[in-house]
Amino acid sequence: MKRNGSDILIECLLEQGVDTVFGYPGGAVLNIYDALYKYSDRIQHVLVAHEQGASHAADGYARATGKVGVCIATSGPGATNLVTGIATAYMDSIPVVAITGNVTVPLLGRDSFQEVDITGITMPITKHNFIVKDVKDLADVVREAFRIAQSGRPGPVLIDIPKDVTAAETEYEPVPAAGPRPFAPPKEERLSMALDRLAACEKPLIYFGGGMISSGAETQLLALAEKLDIPVCSSMMGLGAFPPSHRLWLGMVGMHGTLAANRAARECDLLLACGARFSDRVAGSRTGFAPHAQVIHVDVDHAEFDKNVAVDVRLAGDLKEVLTKLTERSQPARHTAWVDTIASLKKAYTPLEAGPETVPDxxxxxxxxxxxxxxxxxxxxxxxxxxxxxxxxxxxxxxxxxxxxxxxxxxxxxxxxxxxxxxxxxxxxxxxxxxxxxxxxxxxxxxxxxxxxxxxxxxxxxxxxxxxxxxxxxxxxxxxxxxxxxxxxxxxxxxxxxxxxxxxxxxxxxxxxxxxxxxxxxxxxxxxxxxxxxxxxxxxxxxxxxxxxxxxxxxxx
Amino acid sequence: MEQPNVKKKILSVLSVEHSGILPRVTGLFSRRGFNIDSIIACKTENPKTARWTLGVTGDEATFTQLMRQLLKLEDIITVEALDPENCSNSELLLIKVKTADSGRASVLKISQTYGGRVLDVGETTMTLEMTGQTEEIDRFVSRMEEFGIVELARTGITALSRGDDTIHMVD
Missing domain, CATH: 3.40.50.970 (Thiamin diphosphate (ThDP)-binding fold, Pyr/PP domains)
Incomplete structure (x- = not known):
């Protein structure tokens, strides 16, 4: 059945299970907003005050749910106002699909009113981006954008749609959402290398980051840490994935991390880094972080291996699967002296002495x-x-x-x-x-x-x-x-x-x-x-x- | 300054064929601080793919990081590092040389030795074409300096792996 580009866009969002989008209308997206009006019983549009708010809202929605967040802005300034939000999502690997309108295809490249090359602008801050110049490509581009945003290491994808494409008609057939690409299984040889090192170490430490949240591997993390008796710290991006009252929890590591976590990183003889990227806010000194440790790095993104810190075992794969296999194939271990020494550095919060008129702390x-x-x-x-x-x-x-x-x-x-x-x-x-x-x-x-x-x-x-x-x-x-x-x-x-x-x-x-x-x-x-x-x-x-x-x-x- | 472990490599890259990919590749290089010595893109035997040949200077860690980053681009299909000493590679030179003062015969003679070909003859200059490995071309260019180089253009290195191997086999 023939549908216009705007209807196809919304139908494709529905295919992907989207029920909420954040955005702000404008000239180049009038057709899309007309479709949103028609579909308002099936998809909620949240009107923000400024497009930047829409981009952060889509990001916050994605972080809270694990689903892809969606934001919509018009061409030109609407699109550039999304940029900070897209870059924020990119740096933290958050799945967002940003949809921008643009001037009609014949007006592209002529410095038309509210025209901006948003695919050019967002190239370094998206996993990928698209400009759709033919309505026949639109449905597949939207599907592909969702697939890219969710696959492997997640991230933002932008789709730029010229106004005439949102009005042009073509055949549309619904297609069920394909979901993210499956993860390649971890290499057996690398798993064995990791297991050998885990079995041989005396002062192990787990350091995890936002990848633990993306993967949803918190249960597997807890199982491994408990079975092998390994103390655990995380970057700020990982907070919430390990029970904070657990005896193995050391807190956040890095610039404003705890003494216990940073001391553990300094002294450990094995560092199991999981879904973390050794950012300069964690490994301030790239050679002074975990200087005595064999480093096993588990990550879904190969490009993270050796990027900031040289590692000994590069274990590519999904954390859930890797941590499950490591736990299943390890013998239970105890590192009592090490855990006790490090845990003794943990400091409980003691409230400041405060009288009723004191400035609030x-x-x-x-x-x-x-x-x-x-x-x-x-x-x-x-x-x-x-x-x-x-x-x-x-x-x-x-x-x-x-x-x-x-x-x-x-x-x-x-x-x-x-x-x-x-x-x-x-x-x-x-x-x-x-x-x-x-x-x-x-x-x-x-x-x-x-x-x-x-x-x-x-x-x-x-x-x-x-x-x-x-x-x-x-x-x-x-x-x-x-x-x-x-x-x-x-x-x-x-x-x-x-x-x-x-x-x-x-x-x-x-x-x-x-x-x-x-x-x-x-x-x-x-x-x-x-x-x-x-x-x-x-x-x-x-x-x-x-x-x-x-x-x-x-x-x- | 000569740095240890720094060497030249050739990256052979297969990508999806479409116009938007050039800035993705060059943008990646510039924002991550990788230096490109030369870059060539062309269509291939398959109309859906393009081949890139990049001349790169750096250390082993840089190459590895560069290849991993390239592979993250959605449009990149495969990346292979070729050792310049152990692959088929060539580049094309066009050079316009001064041929006044009876230099013409000498220029022609040297050009023949290097397998060059005359493309155009002007009143006071001659334009030659030559293909060969980078060092060969460098030597030829330096021989031409004595006559006076008016201008030159080089394509940069292009390469294929030796023997029956193809980039398609690389995973």
Whole structure:
């Protein structure tokens, strides 16, 4: 049956099981929006305030569910506004399909109104991208885009569709979703090499990253760690995939990781790296990270082997399958002395002494929030000090509950991500932990929260400064606080109310619990302005390029 | 500065044939800081595929990383590293040389020795064509310097594996 390009696009989204898309209309996507109007009973379109919000929402939706997130923008500025969100998804390997309109095919290449070469622009930040110049290719391109986004190491794919293609007609036949390409099985010889090393080591350590979440291999990870008695740490991207109260859990590793995890990496004689990429925020010094260890690297992406750190065993494959095989074929082991030594470095959180009038402590806010919220609460963050505090102190108990821009470090990411997650799970508690710097970047999406009455609790760690950069200025730039003390006059409570949300304030330690309770009980969009001190630092801290030997555990204001 | 372990290699790459792939390949090289000495793309015996021959200088780790990154591009089918010493390879040179002052006979003679061919003769110049391995062409070009090179163009290296092997066999 003959259908136009816009109908075919929506039909293909339905083939892939898409029920929610995030976007913003415009001239080049008018036909697509006309189809969305027609299909509104089968596919929900969420209107955001700015296309960047749509790209982060699609990303947050994907991180929370594991499904492909979808965003739509018009040509030109609509398309370029997606770029930061696409790059964010690319750096963290998140499956997103971004759909952009473009000018009609005859107008392409003539600097037409709202024309931009978005496939050229997004080439380095997508797994792949397409421009569809013939409606006959459209259905297969959409199917292929979903397949690429989900296969192997996931990532964003962009489809650019000129306006005349969205109007042109062709035959359409539905095709069931093909799903991701199957993983190649791990090589037996490499599995044996890994098993030999696992059996021979005395001080093993598991370090995992976001690949553990993508693969959904948390059960297999726990089984292997327990059977072989191996302590476990993760990058920020892996948080939530290992039970935080487990005796083998050491916490986050890297620049703001725990002493225990970083010390373990320094001293281990075997490092089993799983779905992690030895980023410079983990392996600050590429030669000083796990210097005494045989390194087994399990990853689905061959290009990660030896990219940052030279490894001894390259074990390509899906983590679920590899970890299952390693567990099945290993004898149980005990590394009691090693585990005890390393675990003794773990530090429990002790609340600061606080009188009722004391300035609220951000860590106390996060611990209280954790206590007041269900285990499956989803936390989105922006980027900066508050992000690190959340990673360190909001104990994550399930995979896909921590939505944070790890690779790109996108300030302003969290607002859209929280919205995406709340649409994926309308009945779960979603919290955005932000800072006043990041919050100012994309606070326009408060309007989306209010329009859809999303019960997101936005907790702004408001220290009135750009805290993380300021912290670096303290440590490395002789306290010359260049451009990190913006003297903003924004009243966040009034601001929230102006947008149609509720505004609340935590001004002193005694406010923390009652205000957070009230915010959570509201079941509506709310911003909590937490007036914290500008002098709280993120600790511990390993200076860039350094190792645990240079770890900073205490700092003067 | 001469670095140890740095050598020249030839990457033979098979890709899907379409116009959009050139920037994907060159963009990958530039953003990851890999240096390309030469690059050639052409159609192949199969209308759906294109062959790329890339001359690259680097160490072993760079080649490995480069090949793995290339293979991640959706449009790349296979990548093979060829050792310049152990493959069939050639490049084409076009060179316009000054032939005033009775130099013409000498230019022709040297050109014949190198298997060159005259493409065009002007009033004061001669344009020659020569194919051969890179070093052979380098030597020929340096011989022409004494007469005065007006301009030259080289295609860069193109190569196939030796014997009955083909890139299709590489997995």
């Amino acid at each position: 951000p860590l106390a806010i996060l611990h209280t929030l954790r206590r007041l919220t269900p285990d499956d609460t989803i936390v989105a963050t922006d980027v900066g000090q508050h992000q690190m505090w959340a990673a360190q102190h909001f104990e994550l108990r399930h995979p896909r509950t921590f939505l944070t821009s790890g690779g790109l470090g996108t300030m302003g990411y969290g607002m859209g991500a929280a919205i995406g997650a709340q649409f994926a799970y309308p009945d779960r508690q979603v919290i955005l932990v932000s800072g006043d710097g990041s919050f100012h970047m994309n606070l326009n999406e408060l309007t989306t929260m209010a329009s859809y009455n999303l019960p997101i609790v936005v907790v702004v760690m408001n220290n009135q400064v750009l805290g993380m950069v300021r912290q670096w200025q303290k440590v490395f730039y002789g306290r010359r606080f260049s451009a990190t003390d913006p003297h903003r006059k924004t009243d966040l409570v009034k601001l929230a109310e102006a947008f149609g949300c509720t505004g609340m304030r935590i001004a002193k330690a005694a406010d923390i619990e009652p205000v957070l309770k009230a915010a959570l009980d509201l079941h509506g969009p709310v911003v909590v302005d937490c007036r914290i001190s500008p002098d709280v630092n993120v600790l511990p801290m390993i200076p860039p390029g350094g190792t645990v030997e240079e770890i900073i555990e205490e700092m003067n204001e």
